[in-house]
Amino acid sequence: MTELPRSYADRDVVARSFDLLGFLSRYGTVIALVLLVAFNLAFTRNFATMQTLNVNLTQVCTIVIVAVGMTLVIATGGIDLSVGSLMAISGALAPMIFMGKILPIGNIYLGVAAAMLVSVLVAGLLGLFNGWLVARFRIQPIVATLVLFIAGRGIAQVMTNGNLQTFRVPEFQWIGLARPLDIPAQVIIMAVIVAAAAWALKKTLFGRCILAVGGNEKASELAGIAVSKIKIAVYGISGLCAGLAGLIVIAINSSSDANLVGLGMELDAIAAVAVGGTLLSGGKATIIGSLLGALTIQLVRYTLLANGVPDAAALIVKAGIIALAVWLQQQHRG
Amino acid sequence: MTRPPDGPSPLLDMRDIQKRFAGIPALVDASLCVRSGEVHALIGQNGAGKSTLIKVLTGYHRKDAGQVLFEGKPFEVHSPHHAQVNGISTIYQEINLVPLRSVTENICLGREKRHYGLLDWNAMHAEAEGLLSRFSIGIDVRRPLGELNTATQQMVAIARAIGFSARLVVMDEPTSSLDEREVGVLFSVIRQLKAEGISVIFVSHKLDELYEVCDQVTIMRDGRTVRSAAMEEIGKLELVAAMLGRDVAAVEGHATAFGERDRSGIGNVMFSARGLRAGQAVRDVSFDLRRGEIAGFAGLLGSGRTETARLVFGADRANAGEMTMEGAAYNPERPADAIVAGMGFCTEDRKSEGIVPEMTVAENLTLALLPKISRNGVLDEQRQREIVERFIRELGIKCSGPNQKVRELSGGNQQKVLLARWLAMNPKLLILDEPTRGIDVGAKGEIQRLIRGLADQGLGVLMISSELEEIIEGADRIFVLRDGISVTELEAEAANEEKVLTAMAHGTSASSEAAT
Numbered sequence: 022m023t024e025l026p027r028s029y030a031d032r033d034v035v036a037r038s039f040d041l042l043g044f045l046s047r048y049g050t051v052i053a054l055v056l057l058v059a060f061n062l063a064f065t066r067n068f069a070t071m072q073t074l075n076v077n078l079t080q081v082c083t084i085v086i087v088a089v090g091m092t093l094v095i096a097t098g099g100i101d102l103s104v105g106s107l108m109a110i111s112g113a114l115a116p117m118i119f120m121g122k123i124l125p126i127g128n129i130y131l132g133v134a135a136a137m138l139v140s141v142l143v144a145g146l147l148g149l150f151n152g153w154l155v156a157r158f159r160i161q162p163i164v165a166t167l168v169l170f171i172a173g174r175g176i177a178q179v180m181t182n183g184n185l186q187t188f189r190v191p192e193f194q195w196i197g198l199a200r201p202l203d204i205p206a207q208v209i210i211m212a213v214i215v216a217a218a219a220w221a222l223k224k225t226l227f228g229r230c231i232l233a234v235g236g237n238e239k240a241s242e243l244a245g246i247a248v249s250k251i252k253i254a255v256y257g258i259s260g261l262c263a264g265l266a267g268l269i270v271i272a273i274n275s276s277s278d279a280n281l282v283g284l285g286m287e288l289d290a291i292a293a294v295a296v297g298g299t300l301l302s303g304g305k306a307t308i309i310g311s312l313l314g315a316l317t318i319q320l321v322r323y324t325l326l327a328n329g330v331p332d333a334a335a336l337i338v339k340a341g342i343i344a345l346a347v348w349l350q351q352q353h354r355g
Numbered sequence: 356m357t358r359p360p361d362g363p364s365p366l367l368d369m370r371d372i373q374k375r376f377a378g379i380p381a382l383v384d385a386s387l388c389v390r391s392g393e394v395h396a397l398i399g400q401n402g403a404g405k406s407t408l409i410k411v412l413t414g415y416h417r418k419d420a421g422q423v424l425f426e427g428k429p430f431e432v433h434s435p436h437h438a439q440v441n442g443i444s445t446i447y448q449e450i451n452l453v454p455l456r457s458v459t460e461n462i463c464l465g466r467e468k469r470h471y472g473l474l475d476w477n478a479m480h481a482e483a484e485g486l487l488s489r490f491s492i493g494i495d496v497r498r499p500l501g502e503l504n505t506a507t508q509q510m511v512a513i514a515r516a517i518g519f520s521a522r523l524v525v526m527d528e529p530t531s532s533l534d535e536r537e538v539g540v541l542f543s544v545i546r547q548l549k550a551e552g553i554s555v556i557f558v559s560h561k562l563d564e565l566y567e568v569c570d571q572v573t574i575m576r577d578g579r580t581v582r583s584a585a586m587e588e589i590g591k592l593e594l595v596a597a598m599l600g601r602d603v604a605a606v607e608g609h610a611t612a613f614g615e616r617d618r619s620g621i622g623n624v625m626f627s628a629r630g631l632r633a634g635q636a637v638r639d640v641s642f643d644l645r646r647g648e649i650a651g652f653a654g655l656l657g658s659g660r661t662e663t664a665r666l667v668f669g670a671d672r673a674n675a676g677e678m679t680m681e682g683a684a685y686n687p688e689r690p691a692d693a694i695v696a697g698m699g700f701c702t703e704d705r706k707s708e709g710i711v712p713e714m715t716v717a718e719n720l721t722l723a724l725l726p727k728i729s730r731n732g733v734l735d736e737q738r739q740r741e742i743v744e745r746f747i748r749e750l751g752i753k754c755s756g757p758n759q760k761v762r763e764l765s766g767g768n769q770q771k772v773l774l775a776r777w778l779a780m781n782p783k784l785l786i787l788d789e790p791t792r793g794i795d796v797g798a799k800g801e802i803q804r805l806i807r808g809l810a811d812q813g814l815g816v817l818m819i820s821s822e823l824e825e826i827i828e829g830a831d832r833i834f835v836l837r838d839g840i841s842v843t844e845l846e847a848e849a850a851n852e853e854k855v856l857t858a859m860a861h862g863t864s865a866s867s868e869a870a871t
Contacts, residue, residue, distance in 0.1 A: 224736075226729040233722055236711035243670060243700060243708055244723040244776065245691040304713040 045349055050297055050313045053342075057320045065327045073323075075205060079273075081319040082207040083108075083266040087286055088293040088311040089218045090148075090259030095294050096222070097252055098235040098303025099155060099162035101259045104290060106173025107147055108267030108283025111140035113177040115268055116186040116277050119193055133193045141264035147173065148260015152253030166256075170287065177279035187276040197272025207269045214262070219308035231255060235303025292318060292339070296346040318342065364427050366391045366554050367412075367523055372421035374407055381407040383578040385421075389523065389571075392552045394545060396565040396586065399575035400598055400656060400821060405558055408575070409525055412556075413445045414438040426522065436465075444516030445525040452512060454501030459483040461500050462515045486514040490544045506537030513544055517553070524548060525556045530564060531657065534635065542568050560657035561838060562591050562860060576600050591860035592853075595655070599823055601852055613803050613829040616810075618847070621831060622646030625815045626685075626784055628667065631676035636662040638839035640676075644784065644815045649806065651830025652819040653855050659839035660819045661703055664786045667817070668700040669693040681783070694723060699777025701770070703788035703819070709773045710761050717743040717757035719772050724779050746775035751801065767798025774805065784815040791825065803829060823852055837862050 045052070061068040087104050094101045117123050118136035126132035147169055154165035191198075199206040222228035230251050233241040242248050263283070271277040297314030299306040318339055325335040367389040374382040382404045389395045399405045410416045412423070414432040423430045425441070432438045435445070452461045459476075462483040468475040483496040492510050500508055509529060516524050526545075530538050545555055545568055557569055565572060566586060574582040574597045582589075582597045589597075624643045631640040637659045644650045652660045665671045667678065669687025678685045680696050687693045690700070702708040710719055720743050721728060728738045743757045750771045754764055761772055770790065777785055790806065791799040806829065810816050820826050826833055833850050835843040835858035843858040 224734055226725050226732050226734060229718065229725055229734060232714065233711050233718075236713045237707070237709075239708040240702075240711055241722070243668070243690050243702060245689075245694040246722070246725075247691065300713070304711065 047298070049346065049349055050310060050317055054313055054317050054320065057317065057324060061320070061324055061327070065324065068327075071203075075208075077316075077319055077323055078208045078211075079205050081315050082205075082211045083269050084286070084289045084293055084319070085211050085312050085315045086214055086262050086266045086269070087259075087290040088297075088315055089214055089308055090255075090262030091287075091290040092294050092297075092299055092306050092308055092311045093218065093222070093231055093255040094162070094259045095291075095299055095301060096231050096235045096303055096306035097255050098238070099252065099255070100166065100291065100301075101148075101151060101256060102163060102166040102287045103147070103151055103169035103173055104259060104263040104266075105283035105286035106170050106177070107144040107260055107263035108270065108286055109174050109177035109279050110147065110180070111144040111264035111267035112271040112277045112282035113181045113186070113279045114140040114143060115193070115271065116188055117180065119190060120186070120188060129190070129192050133190065136193065137196075137268060140268065141261055144264025144267065145257050145261040148263070149253055149257040151260070152256030155256065156249035156252040174279065177282075181277070181279050183279065185276055185278045189275060194272040194275065197269050197274075207273075210265070210269070214265075215308055215312050222306060222308055227251070227254070232304055232306065235300075235306070237304070289315075289318070292343045295343055298346075301347070314346075365389060365424075366393075366426060368422075368424040369408070369412065370422045370424075372408060372411055372423070373419045374411060374416060375419055380578055382411070382418075384580070385575065385578060386580045386583075387412075387556075387573050388583065389554050389556060391522075391554055392549050393571055394549055394555045394557055394569045396569040396572040397556055397558050397575070398560070398565065398572065398594070398598060403575040403598070404578040405575055406527070407578075409445070409527060409556070409558065412438070413443060413525060439465075439516075439519050439521075442520060442522035443525065444519055444521040444523070445527065446509065446512045446516060446529060447527050452500055452508065452515070455499055458487075458494065458496040458498060458500055458503070458511055461511055462486060462496075462518055464515070466519070482518065483514070486518055487511070489517075490514070490547055504537070506533050506540060509533070509541065510544060513548075517548075521553060523554045523556065525558075527558045528560070528657075529557070530559060530561060531635070538564070560655050562594065562655075563838075565594075566591075574598055592857055595856050595860040598655075599856070601823060601856065611800075611803050611824050611828045613807050613825075616807060616831070618831055620811060620813070621648045622813070626667075626680050627678070628663075629677045631663060631666055631673050631678070633662065633666055633671060633673045636839055637666060637673070640836065640839070640841040642834045642841055642844070644817055645832075646783075646815055647810055647813045648831045649810045649816040649818055649829055651826040651833045652817065652836060653823070653826045653833055653859060654836035655859055656821070657838075658836040658859075660836050661788055662839075663836070664700065664788055664817065664819060667693070668698060668786055670700070694780065697781075697783035698786065699723070699780055699782040699784070700786045701773050701777060701788060701790060703792065705766070705769055705773065705793070710769055712760070712762035714761060715758045716747070716752065716754050716761050716764070716772055719761045720746060720757075720775050720779065723776050727780075742779055746779060750775055750778075750805065765795070765798070767794035767802070770794055770798070770802060774802070778809070782814065784817065785809065786817045786819075788819045789821065790818065791820070791822070823855060827852060827855060835859055 067073060091101055091104065115136040118139055119132040121132065126135060151166050151169060154160045154168070155162050196206055196210065222231065230246050233246055234248050234251050238248055267282055270282050293315035294311045295301060296317055297307060297310030299310060321338055321342060322335045325338060326332065365388050367387065369385065369387040372382050372385040385404055385408050387397065387408060397405050407416060411418045414435045414437055453464065459480050463479045468478045480496050487494065487510065490510060492507065494503065494507060500511060513524065529541060533541060548555055559565060569586050572584060572586055572589060572594070573580055574594065576598060622645055625646045626644040629641045631637055640659065640663045642650065654660050662671065666673045669690050669692050672688065685696060711722065717739060721739050724742070728735050728742065740757065746752065747754065747757065752771045752775070753768050761769060764772065787806065791802055806816060806818065818830060827850055831847045833845040833855060834841050835855060837859060842862040845854060
């Protein structure tokens with residue numbers, strides 16, 4: 022134990038009384054999750070089974086992966102509406118490549134590898150384009166990403182002529198269907214991405230810069246941080262995450278429909294981030310929070326469905342949770 | 356307090372106005388008396404209460420106490436609109452009209468002419484043209500406002516005010532974004548208003564303009580009206596002294612903690628700037644900074660001090676001029692370039708440009724240092740902790756620890772964190788913009804001693820301050836800026852308050868009162 026600097030001793034810090042709203046906004050998501058699990062253990066039949074766990078996890082995977090990228094974007098004070106459309110583009114592009122519609126590739130493994138790599142990279146490049154609009158032209162993120170939100174799905178439909186692409190290619194579909202060690206592959210992918218992003222945000226120069234840019238852009242610029250590059254990078258990462266999520270969705274479905282892949286994903290991801298406790302104005306972000314946020318929303322839906330509440334009503338509850346989470350955040354800030 | 360001589364009863368008489376925001380007094384005892392057909396200057400330093408007084412007058416703020424008489428009758432204003440329909444119009448420096456709509460629509464906004472319930476465009480265009488022609492401004496009133504230049508937009512705003520049959524027009528720094536020719540046009544419009552018996556309250560920091568166009572001046576300081584006089588009765592020096600609260604004749608002893616300084620350690624010129632120019636704010640600034648020297652920038656608000664500092668640090672780009680750093684040409688495109696050259700910059704606006712409020716003391720302190728405390732992009736937390744704890748100890752930053760949120764610290768401790776942010780970089784040149792603004796007396800002394808200690812160690816310090824004693828007692832060399840031009844350079848030994856004030860008022864330290 023090293024000797025504490027002297028100035029710690031004469032601390033003139035305000036003694037903090039217990040702040041309920043502050044406590045709730047910090048741990049509310051965890052508490053909600055615990056309560057939901059407890060409720061289900063008590064009232065939902067067959068809840069404590071591996072099957073239930075797997076169903077919930079596989080359903081939530083793509084949302085979490087997209088929410089990771091979204092968390093980084095929101096941490097810089099931005100937002101990315103284009104993620105659903107980018108999923109559609111990567112979901113449309115990959116089958117065209119591994120089914121040889123663009124270039125006949127003899128080896129199926131080579132074809133699948135090219136399909137995965139190219140479609141995820143294309144989504145990443147489109148993400149960089151979003152970032153370029155935001156950083157270079159100072160277009161409001163919600164408007165800049167609206168461009169690809171609208172055009173992206175159109176591009177996916179044009180690429181496929183609006184046709185449904187169906188396939189049965191196990192060499193590709195492992196990312197949605199394989200179960201190494203009895204764990205769904207996409208859950209492993211999700212866990213790796215969440216862990217990597219959480220580590221990067223906390224421990225790396227890049228992560229620190231993201232939070233600084235979101236926390237005070239002018240101060241960051243004056244401290245020599247390359248604000249534009251950071252912004253472009255987070256949108257690029259968000260694009261990569263969306264691209265990957267698009268592949269998982271089509272692998273699960275054994276088909277790709279440009280009209281449906283990733284539909285509404287931007288809102289699910291933003292909801293997960295907001296419920297998770299990331300400040301929507303930037304500067305404070307938690308990847309694990311976004312994971313918990315996505316799990317909470319998923320579990321609420323599952324609980325209601327398993328107990329006979331229709332999906333439409335579940336939507337209303339979901340909206341209520343988001344409103345509550347955002348309200349708690351505001352209380353804590355003010 | 357002087358009141359203007361009794362003539363015809365004044366158009367506007369605001370007496371003993373008081374206003375507090377969250378318990379903090381903004382106006383303590385403010386008065387303003389404007390006669391009909393008078394151009395009345397309202398001046399004061401930042402925080403003197405000018406804008407609050409204007410906002411009380413125009414209905415943005417409700418006064419806590421005091422009396423307002425307008426046209427001889429008590430006047431309780433409810434809202435800006437209420438003020439406007441009663442004949443008080445305001446023209447802001449940022450024109451708050453609708454840029455995409457036509458000139459006519461802007462002039463007639465809120466009192467459109469109707470003909471059987473439909474808008475009567477012909478009548479409105481005619482009215483707009485009529486109003487503008489009174490100032491000899493011939494523009495197509497059908498054009499969108501946004502296509503016109505700033506000066507013309509301002510004329511449109513004035514025409515709009517007249518259209519509301521204004522008796523009193525308040526102009527808040529109307530010339531700040533105008534060039535010389537446009538200022539001339541504005542002044543002829545003001546004279547036209549005056550000729551028609553309309554009064555003008557003119558807020559500006561440019562002294563020459565006041566003497567050119569104003570009849571009467573009211574000077575505010577710390578929420579009080581300290582002086583009101585006819586423009587020709589008060590000299591520039593007296594005006595500046597009253598604004599800053601200095602008695603030109605008597606200068607007290609030491610008011611700061613800088614102390615006596617041994618100047619033998621000052622070395623060769625490290626940084627020099629020649630003929631810097633950027634927009635309207637910086638027009639011709641030249642200065643040198645030596646190793647181990649504290650150079651002070653003095654000047655009134657709007658004299659271009661901060662803008663010059665931003666050019667040096669690469670936060671804004673110069674249109675013209677040359678800079679050298681350690682003998683080599685220096686032309687920063689962004690702050691990162693300045694940092695590489697060995698500079699640091701503590702901003703005047705701690706809240707919006709300095710601290711990252713959601714981050715901890717440690718994270719704020721190392722913000723500029725990040726590349727140096729990371730290996731392959733991964734932060735070295737051990738080094739970060741060592742550096743942060745060292746600076747917390749050395750600067751005596753009062754906090755519960757490196758992980759306390761910086762926004763929970765007092766202003767003085769936040770300022771120390773920002774100083775530490777740059778000191779941790781081992782800079783050669785440190786730019787400090789208002790280093791002791793808004794912090795308590797104790798912390799102020801500590802920071803002043805710290806600055807001196809840094810200079811003693813060979814650091815070049817460029818210090819901007821609105822507090823005269825800080826400049827005079829702290830700086831080894833003083834550069835006075837006036838309207839974006841570096842007008843005078845004074846050695847510490849030769850400097851005194853009178854010389855600095857004179858230079859701020861007249862542009863040279865040698866000229867006498869008679870020159871005006």
